[in-house]
Amino acid sequence: MDSSNHEQTKTEIAGSFVAQTNSMIFIPRFPFLQGKTYIIKTNDYQKEFFVPKSVKSKPEVTEIYPTKNTIPENILRMYIQFSNPMKTTGNLKNIKLYDSNGVEVKGAIFNNVYELWNEAQTQLTIIFDPSRVKTGLKINENLGRALEAGENYKIVVSNLEDIYGQRLKNSYTKHFYVTEEDTQSPNHELWRVTSPKANTVESLNIDFKESIDIMSLQNRLFVFTSHNDRIDGKIEFSNNEKSWKFIPNQKWTKGDYTLKINSRLSDPSGNNLNGLFDHKIGSLKYRQEGKIQELKFNIK
Known part of the structure; x- marks a missing residue:
C-alpha cells in the first residue's frame, strides 16, 4: 500500500491485513494522515482514496x-x-x-x-x-x-x-x-507501599523516594493476586514521578497480593534495579536483564 501527494513520491505504509469472508481489512501500524491521498495497489488493481481532514484544535x-x-x-x-x-x-x-x-x-x-x-x-x-x-x-x-x-x-x-x-x-x-550526576540505582526495598481497603476501589500507593522514568511507571510494575492472576486497572503518577497510584477496575478483596517489578525499571538517568547505566563490568546485580522482583502487601 502506497501513499503520495503526487506520483513521484510514494511511501509504503506499514501495517497488517486481516482476512474476512468476502473482504480484506488493512490495519495501519500508525493512523492514516488526514488530508492525504493513499493508493491501494495489487498486481492487477489500483485505487486511490482520500482521508479528509476533520476539524481539531491545534496541537499543544x-x-x-x-x-x-x-x-x-x-x-x-x-x-x-x-x-x-x-x-x-x-x-x-x-x-x-x-x-x-x-x-x-x-x-x-x-x-x-x-x-x-x-x-x-x-x-x-x-x-x-x-x-x-x-x-x-x-x-x-x-x-x-x-x-x-x-x-x-x-x-x-x-x-x-x-x-x-x-x-x-x-x-x-x-x-x-x-x-551532579545520579549514581544511585532505584531500590525497591526502600519503597513505601500503602495498601487500600478491601471492598473499595481505593488506590494502591507507592512512594519511590526518588523520580522514576515514566515508561517504567507505565510498563514495569504489575499487581497480582495470591493465585498469580494479574489485576487490571488505571495508573497515575505525581510528585515529580516519585509517587505511583494503581486504581483497580474491580473492588479489592481481602488477601495477599504481590507487586511484580521488572528489574529494568529505571530512573531518568537509565539506572535500574539491576545496576547503573554507567556500570562497571561485573557490577550488575543479576545475570539476567528483566528479572522480576516482588513486593508483598496485604489487604484487610
Whole structure:
C-alpha cells in the first residue's frame, strides 16, 4: 500500500491485513494522515482514496517529563507529550537545547533514524546521546557530557505538526537546572507501599523516594493476586514521578497480593534495579536483564 501527494513520491505504509469472508481489512501500524491521498495497489488493481481532514484544535505540548526543574547531568531520556496525535518523522530538528547564554547545544539529543513514539502518537521519547552520557567511551572523553552540572538550560519545542497538518499552537519551553550526576540505582526495598481497603476501589500507593522514568511507571510494575492472576486497572503518577497510584477496575478483596517489578525499571538517568547505566563490568546485580522482583502487601 502506497501513499503520495503526487506520483513521484510514494511511501509504503506499514501495517497488517486481516482476512474476512468476502473482504480484506488493512490495519495501519500508525493512523492514516488526514488530508492525504493513499493508493491501494495489487498486481492487477489500483485505487486511490482520500482521508479528509476533520476539524481539531491545534496541537499543544501538554508536558515534558521529567517534570522537575532540576535534572542530573547524566540524564538519558525525556518525554514530550502532545494534545493531538502527531506526525512521526522530521521532528527532532525542531527540538533544540540551549545553554544559559542562548547558544544551542548541538549533538546533545540523539538523532534516531526512527523517532520513538507511543502507539497513540502523542508521546515522543528523546534520548540524550548515550555515547556522551556513558563514561569511558571515546566520544565522552573528547566532548564530555552535553549537560554541565551547575548550569541552566532550556529545551524548546516548535513547529511540529499533528496528523491533521496543523502546527503547534505555540512553541513550548522547559527551563531546568543541572545537578551532579545520579549514581544511585532505584531500590525497591526502600519503597513505601500503602495498601487500600478491601471492598473499595481505593488506590494502591507507592512512594519511590526518588523520580522514576515514566515508561517504567507505565510498563514495569504489575499487581497480582495470591493465585498469580494479574489485576487490571488505571495508573497515575505525581510528585515529580516519585509517587505511583494503581486504581483497580474491580473492588479489592481481602488477601495477599504481590507487586511484580521488572528489574529494568529505571530512573531518568537509565539506572535500574539491576545496576547503573554507567556500570562497571561485573557490577550488575543479576545475570539476567528483566528479572522480576516482588513486593508483598496485604489487604484487610
